[in-house]
Amino acid sequence: MDTCFAEIPIGKAELLKPAKDIVFLAVGAMVEPCQQASLQLAEAGIQAGVVNARFIKPLDEEMIRELAREVGIFVTVEDNSLACGFGSAVLEYMNANQMNWVKLLRLGIPDKFIEHGTRQNLLSQYGLTSEGICKKVIAFMKQYGAR
Secondary structure, X not given: OOOOXXXXXXXXXXXXXXXXXXXXXXXXHHHHHHHHHHHHHHHOOOOEEEEEOXXXXXXXXXXXXXXXXXXXXXXXXXXXXXXXXXXXXXXXXXXXXXXXXXXXXXXXXXXXXOOOOOHHHHHHHOOOOHHHHHHHHHHHHHHOOOO
């Protein structure tokens, strides 16, 4: 890990791993599980890129447009509510810009009452561990004929 501090441009995401088949757009603490999921998916022959979105608002629209030209499947991953969350913002942007060729899978916390528990238990329960993310991605890709 780089211990040198650098200025982060407001609204600019960070491409951590180039994408081929799918790209993860992750926020905050979900970046690490997405990096692990990317490695696990590579073992299954799926090349998953990883983007540290860094900002929910403003979205890095330029990066979303560039990646949409190259990759047909986006997976947003957040440890927040799916309702009105980061994935919803990406979906709204894609819809407003007629990016209908991109398939989008939004992963996060469902909009319902959440029982109390440890962070790890809750992430596991809602499929937000690297293993859970992989399972959901593979099922999504099978559903849409991507693999």
